Amino acid sequence: MTSSPKAKAKKHVMWSLALLLGTAAIATISDDRSAQALSVAVAVILGVPFLLLSLIDLGKALRSESGGNFRATKATWVLTQLQAVFGAVCMAAAAFNLYLNIPAWLVSPAGFHRLLLAVWVIVAVLFVAVGFFYVYSAFARPRKDQSAKDV
Template structure:
């Protein structure tokens, strides 16, 4: 709820302020902090609602919608990673050895990890929890 309050407060600042630098700073704060935290909070809410309904993502319309939102977030993660791999793998093979090659290898490794994270978000949006898996304290 704090992130919703942050977004609303910054929206009010953007609407009533006349100073362009304050408006720009507010937009940057909303883009960098507000939207990702709100999205991750909604994903946690969807997980809590699915856990209450025994892992059924079709239990209510809100759990259905939040499961789809989580899957879309995972797909966006995988698409961003695929674009990063598409850009950096050819550059890594073409670059000479040195710091630039090491930096490209770090980007490639991070993109592969982002693919794994995106797949996990998509999988966990629709998979039922295992019987031995306890979700107490996760939310």
């Protein structure tokens, strides 16, 4: 039985929220400092990104239902704005990375450090592209040939 993309996205949001609430419960109930630290680390490293990406998928499913109109409902509009903010934060983090690493790469002597800085520069450029894709796909209407394959 195949469920709709909206139902799948809602289920993923609920599971992501359950992960966050479960790790928060462990952090508050546990008396062991290492269990608290581990649960906070899991919440920050896994829970928050899973919830954020699940909410972006839900927004994409809602936009797909409304024909690409991100102003169809308040929930669609809010989730579209969340996706755009996520893309902008990706681009800002990458730009800051480029701001720090390009001058260091240009003046560093040949060796492993220079190679590592070059890798960081390439990753930052790719991260700018990913952030731009998130912002663009938040507001762009789906093409006619893409709507059947969407979500």
